[in-house]
Amino acid sequence: MKRHIPIVLFLLLANLALAQKASITGTVNDNAQTPLLGVNVMLKNTTQGTQTNENGAFTISNIEAGDYILQLSYIGFKTREMPITITSDNISLGTITLYEGNEILNEVIVEGERRNKFSRKETAYVSKLPLKDIENTQVYNTVTTEILKSQVVTNFDDALKNATGVEQLWQSTGRGGDGAGYYSLRGFSVQPQLVNGLPGLTNGTINPANIERIEVLKGPSATLFGNAVSSYGGLINVVTKKPYVGTGGELSFTSGTYGLNQIVGDFNTALSKEDNLYFRLNTAYTTEQSFQDAGFRKSFFVAPSLSYRVNNRLSFSFYGEITQAEQTNPTFLFLNRSAPTEAANLDELGYNNKLSFTSNDLSLQNPTQNYRVEMDYKLSDTWQSQTLLSKSATSTEGYYSYLFDFGILGGNTYSRFISRQNANTQTTDIQQNFIGDFKLASLRNRVVIGVDYFNETGTDNSTGFAFYGNITPSGGANGDNPFTPDVEEDSYPLSTSAVDAALASQGVSNAKSKYHIYSVYASDVLDITDNFSAMVGLRLDHFDNEGDLANPDDDYDQTTLSPKFGLVYQPIKDKVSVFGNYQNGFTNVAPQLVGDPSQGAQTLQTFDPEQANQMEFGVKTNLFNNRLNATVSYYDITVKDRVITDPSSPFNKIQGGEVESKGLELEINANPVKGLNIRAGYSYNDSETTKSDNLEILNRRPLEAGAENLYNLWANYEFQEGSLDGFGIGAGLNGASERFAINYASTGEFILPAYTIANATVFYQAEKYRIGLKLNNAFNKEYYKGWTTINPQQERALLANFTYKF
Template identity: 75%
Template sequence: MKNQLLITLVLLLSCFFSYSQNGSITGTTIDNTQTRLSGVNIFIKNSNQGGQSNQDGTFEITNIKNGNHIVVISYLGFKTKEIEVSISNNETIELGFITLYEGNEILAEVVIEGTRKNKFSRKETAYVAKLPLKDLENTQVYSTVTTELLKSQVVTNFEDALKNAVGVQKLWSSTGRGGDGAGYYSLRGFSVQPQLVNGIPGLTNGTINAANIERIEVVKGPSATLFGNAVTSYGGLINVVTKKPYVGSGGELSFTSGTYGFNQISGDFNTPIDEDNNIYFRLNTSYATQQSFQDAGFRKSFFVAPSLSYRVNNKLSFSFYGEISQAEQTNPMFLFLNRNNPTQANNLEELGYNHKLSFTSNELTLENPTQNYRVEVDYKLSDAWQSQTILSKSATSTKGYYSYLFDFGILGNDTFSRFINKQNGNTQTTDIQQNFIGDFKLGSIRNRVVFGVDYFNSTQTDNSSGFAFYGNVTPEGEDNNDNPFTLDVETDPFLLSAAAVDAVLASQEISNIKSKSHIYSAYISDVVNITSSLSAMVGLRLDLFDNEGDLANLEDDYDQTAFSPKVGILYQPIQDKLSVFANYQNGFTNVAPSLVGDPNDGPQTLKVFDPEQANQLEFGVKTNLFNNRLNATISYYNIEVKDRVITDPASLFNKIQGGEVESSGFEIEINTNPIDGLNIRAGFSNNDSKTTKSDNTEILNRRPLEAGPETLYNLWANYEFQMGKLKGFGLGLGFNGASENFAINYESTGEFILPSYTIANASVFYQANKYRISLKLNNAFNKEYYKGWTTITPQLPRALYANIIYKF
């Protein structure tokens, strides 16, 4: 008995001493303004030991074995830091205050599910200002659509994702046609296309695949100072942030099936590929098929996105991102209204449109292969300066049949004539950027600076056929084959088959156009912290535009120089919780020369112009209250566009820069997490836009068609049970809507008004550690509604989707 007690005592003492020989590490994470950072990832390299910093920035890692270790501290938007430590018997290592410096997002940390309570708000970004800047420090307004929000809504396409961005409305869907086949959206009174990926040009002639979206950033107002004019509009820009490699390994498989033949399978895989965990590879891929709610129409697509991040050492890192997609679809058939002849119908009720008709067939399709590549090199020059070198290339093509329906206004009975051609074109872009990003003090004043140079090249090739008349239809679905050009009565039917269309197109000429343009730019932006609460942002861009135009036509070449300034001021009455801001922002558009002079007096001369200018004044308030449970932005803006080329009132043979457009409005965005498990996203915007000076009396003092509806609103609430038998179950409810919208708004033709709408959506889900199952109902009340931009486009009726995600 005594021997057994002795043995037991020895074992207990051995365990005790063995445990006591394990040490611990403590510390506090802060940024270089001494603000404590919560949610920072701290882990022991090459182990599964780690955790996150608390609300006050403190952390503790326990039970660490004796020996030498490397502590890795990483946080989104900040440069990863590594600290070497040595643990002896029964020792606690005090690391004290650990300062993290803002940097790029290469090798971003694993976002641990549930650690960020306000999941619909994620405003940390290094793209909007081209340097890491908190939302409360940024004088510019932007909306972020997070991946958590997309999962909550079971979003399957880019258009649905953008419904969550305040003040954004789809004007028309992606047509797939060459040159401008991506979708168009209204933003602050102006049309914009999604043309940026990870802050640099990334073009497409089709729709953007939602499977690789980490988040969408909609930056508001003219943004030419940092991004130029090639990929932005006066209303702002849309930047798609893709999924990137992260520290760790894992991934997920997802399958979604729904109404109208929708099926999508996608995969996400991330892993280190070297023993030292310095090289990480991530692959996202998806395959989707979908049919139309109309009598014809489909889309199928394959997508793959490899990405690689390599951290050579604490100073140097490389990254590569690629997106390769192949899609085939029937192009959506818009009803194009006539801009010159009075319309017979002024609304949908008078038009008698049967929106279930597609007026096309599944034989007439377009293919849209797209490729985007980006290589980035980041080098830490010092604690204060970083170099960022980026090379990106895009290639997008269009091949197949494109058709549209146009109301000539001469055949009567609201007859629309079909025109069709065979698309064959591609666009190639190259962008090279060199940025130097600094964070330093001059005396007691902190400066965060980005200085960069940028070269952008675009080459377009068009070998498409001409457009051929291919019969008439009425909105009710009747056929009428009278030729609107000759008024000859045609009796032969126009068959919607590839062979029949090819026979008609055989007589059409084939374009042979290759055009090219170059943009050389330099820019600088500085965020100056005058005090800890008062800061100013100043920026300037010099832009040299070299247009070669059609390479076979030397007369369309021209050069232009533009300056784009930017100024903002921001004050935080409550540090890191409330900011008041104002900004002045600029945008511009290059204007081609024009022939002027009375031809009766001799040869006309070529007159050059300055770039068209847009200037915005904006002020507002941003909040981050109750430990990040309430993020809100309220702003008012006024955008004035000047120097549009118009006919000189004093001479019909002269052109002057005197046209003006004014757009003003206010926006409210709220992201809140009032209680654990409940996340709410809400937005409201109102825009007043009109053409104030123009030589075109058709549009003078009227709302531009690209401005979209005056009022837009959206809301989504998601609740997940936190405890009890229902833990993991949840539901989502929401709606989005718009006021009535002008499809046509001209002096002589009158108005065609698309009605207002409110669309309700709902979801239920179950969330577990390894999987998530969701059901989503879109357009719950089966509302018939339309969007358009001189067009009439019916939107998707009620649709149900089921989604399952497995994580590994």
């Protein structure tokens, strides 16, 4: 008996030790909530770990009590870590979401169902680093795919109405070089020219079928993105849908007023599960007419994407967007910029906004192609290499016209000028980034070091502009050319044959231009304490302009330093942060001829780049377990070194012009109860040209600044149980204060009135399908936008949508 006592004691101690051990379980999904197979799940600095099964589930057993770091890694997705504490109890972590590509945080988000669907701030594009919004010194808004589905959005302009402080200045014209839409942001105009953090151009409108979300970065952002794709007010980045592990998709059809029909497809599958090769295809075909007497647009869009995980260290991704589009260009009324118009407002103008002053026979084609290739390689536990290549090609071919008030003929007469466009723009961008997350002297550093090469080549073989009759806003027409002494009564039919005959005497341009940008940049987020961090960044940018390739005299180059600095203090970790930033932007300035020509030959004077500097401070919150996200900030942007005429010599130029833009922004995303999501935004902007040699604009609000006050609201509720389970309603509004279409000393002011537009939707959401009705401009408000132009907006429209998921 005594011989067996040690054995019994050993077995009792062993059972006691096993009783003190525990297991952890969980499920890993991607952002589309699709289970991920083969994710490596490890307890860092131990030998314990496992991989997820086909359902995304994992279990790690026999874990001793203590504190651990759980690490999840999967090529094509960002490695994420979370601290856990093991006691004697088993732990269920629920659903853990990993995000694709380079846009993921280092921390794991543990959630059953993502709350606050209208807010998605997990992104690495804004800072080129995996950084949470609450610890980022820059302000940015995101418009998620959930908002777009909730609002039955069929075009990019409607999608951007959800971004705080963004107002459309004019819609896409389709013309060569700059045919995409223009928007006002913090007092400055900007076009959407960034896709997945890389240049992606268009002369038309962006198709929303492939949008995962839209990111609107606020303030000068040249330090990380340069000046080719950003403005002093910020930039717009479109994040596209990406392949995921699994097979599935959806098919959607939307039909509505004014001949709208849109079919959208989304399909994802594995080309080879063994090789971790996945393919996704998004496509759309859209046709739509106008609420006016003429006008249409139609487009076919296809976006293939490919993800290939070679091994646990190396992965490749490919993304493409190809668009074939045709539209009539909107015929804005261009106000006279040098003399007063006869009408000072819309009432005096007598504008019949049902008239388009164009013909469906006169259209523009805007084929666009954007391609991106990405290679991610894990160099070590602390460093990652990211190699990026993007190519863009966008073209314009067809008829472009505009209406301008020369003030010669009287009677609010606008003269039409028309050209046959034949132009294209091509860009190439190559980036190499090294992204690190490491500690130095116990201080955490998150670093990006990158080099960037950008090239843009433009070719223009368009005709000159020919006079093609006059119109009045009320619908009158005549053929009297304002630039000839005789009174003429010629007719100008809006047909291709008649227009071609008028253009036969016009010359054809043969221009080709090119420029290159070589850059190196670095940014570091230093955690000084657990709650206090600093961001510092610097860009060295060399601009090499070849200009018109047939004219070597317009060549020049400039080198610029662009700094960035910010501080963040979190009084409540991961819930409340107080931040401040200094951000820089710049514009390259071409040399100009100076000197009195009567005293001899003029000389070419070079200038420093024009500079914009922003100071901003504010507060960000993430409260109640992500149920309430809010950002409030105040900014002051000063643009200096604009080239103006020297006050002491009319033959000399100096850099003394200044513009100041300051304002307040507030954004709120709330999920107060399950099923209810609310998004609201308000912005106030005060802009003024404070120094200029041009007395026309001195001490006046720049026209590109848009409205002083902008506001947006959208609320969406889906019933969660009972007989109404799956039914939902949504409602919201967009509005702006009055704003200047013209604001010059010699012309006076032409003010576009304030507006508030209401929209509403009802829907039923089931597991496999969704049915929705959307009413835009519910009260049929007549309203206008413009930038030295008058552009009538769409009247009330009803849309019906059916979506099937598989």
